[in-house]
Amino acid sequence: MKSPKVPKPTIKRLAMYNRFLRELREEGIPKTSSHEIAEALNIKASQVRKDLSYFGEFGKRGVGYDVENLCLKIHKILGTERVWNVAIIGVGNLGRAISHYPELEKYKFKIVAAYDVDKRKINSILLPGIPIKHIKELKNKNDELDFEIAILTVPSNVAQEVANILIEAGVKGILNFAPVTLNSDDRVVIENVDFVISLKTLTYEIVSKYD
Numbered sequence: 001m002k003s004p005k006v007p008k009p010t011i012k013r014l015a016m017y018n019r020f021l022r023e024l025r026e027e028g029i030p031k032t033s034s035h036e037i038a039e040a041l042n043i044k045a046s047q048v049r050k051d052l053s054y055f056g057e058f059g060k061r062g063v064g065y066d067v068e069n070l071c072l073k074i075h076k077i078l079g080t081e082r083v084w085n086v087a088i089i090g091v092g093n094l095g096r097a098i099s100h101y102p103e104l105e106k107y108k109f110k111i112v113a114a115y116d117v118d119k120r121k122i123n124s125i126l127l128p129g130i131p132i133k134h135i136k137e138l139k140n141k142n143d144e145l146d147f148e149i150a151i152l153t154v155p156s157n158v159a160q161e162v163a164n165i166l167i168e169a170g171v172k173g174i175l176n177f178a179p180v181t182l183n184s185d186d187r188v189v190i191e192n193v194d195f196v197i198s199l200k201t202l203t204y205e206i207v208s209k210y211d
């Protein structure tokens with residue numbers, strides 16, 4: 001089902017289509033169209049059709065899409081039809097805020113572990129049943145990890161070192177919030193989140209529009 005040639009913006013839009021489709025599903029609306037999805041997301045209907053065409057035929061011409069079916073298919077493409085176990089690495093301001101974000105559980109991202117180095121935080125409870133453990137426990141861990149994704153919210157000066165520990169421990173994906181480029185490794189998928197880069201994209205757009 002997955003094609004290596006699919007552009008990243010398409011994948012991001014698929015996640016947005018899915019969010020909109022969930023809303024329709026919750027409202028009990030059975031059918032939608034590329035025009036309706038496009039209007040809700042402020043993009044072109046041709047873009048929606050192009051994005052979906054990477055993955056085959058989803059709707060019948062003139063009939064539109066079955067909301068339930070399209071929702072399930074996009075979940076399958078994104079790998080979000082099942083629960084993903086996640087660990088928070090670095091339980092500071094950001095790590096703590098993310099771990100309490102209710103949308104995570106709603107979208108089947110389950111926090112199952114948390115690691116830090118701060119003695120005052122070790123063994124305190126982040127969430128029910130989730131004590132904060134010392135990162136060295138991860139380093140010494142010989143058995144299989146109980147999570148596949150790590151949300152990395154440590155200071156940038158230790159981000160690479162901590163990422164290396166995670167990779168050696170067998171993590172499959174790292175969502176990196178530290179403002180550094182981590183060295184890539186074939187064993188892991190790295191996705192960076194940096195809202196300052198988004199702000200700079202915004203200022204570029206503002207300058208282009210008004211100057």
Ligand SMILES: NC(=O)c1ccc[n+]([C@@H]2O[C@H](COP(=O)([O-])OP(=O)(O)OC[C@H]3O[C@@H](n4cnc5c(N)ncnc54)[C@H](O)[C@@H]3O)[C@@H](O)[C@H]2O)c1
Nearest residue numbers: 090091092093094116117118153154155156178193194195
């Ligand atoms: N991407 C974004 O949009 C965004 C926004 C804000 C902050 N950040 C970045 O996120 C990171 C966290 O920010 P914050 O404000 O939560 O910082 P913070 O100082 O509040 O939290 C960092 C936590 O990491 C822990 N830590 C330090 N070294 C560690 C190690 N080796 N292993 C495990 N844990 C360790 C600290 O004890 C602390 O609890 C920083 O890199 C910051 O620049 C990113």
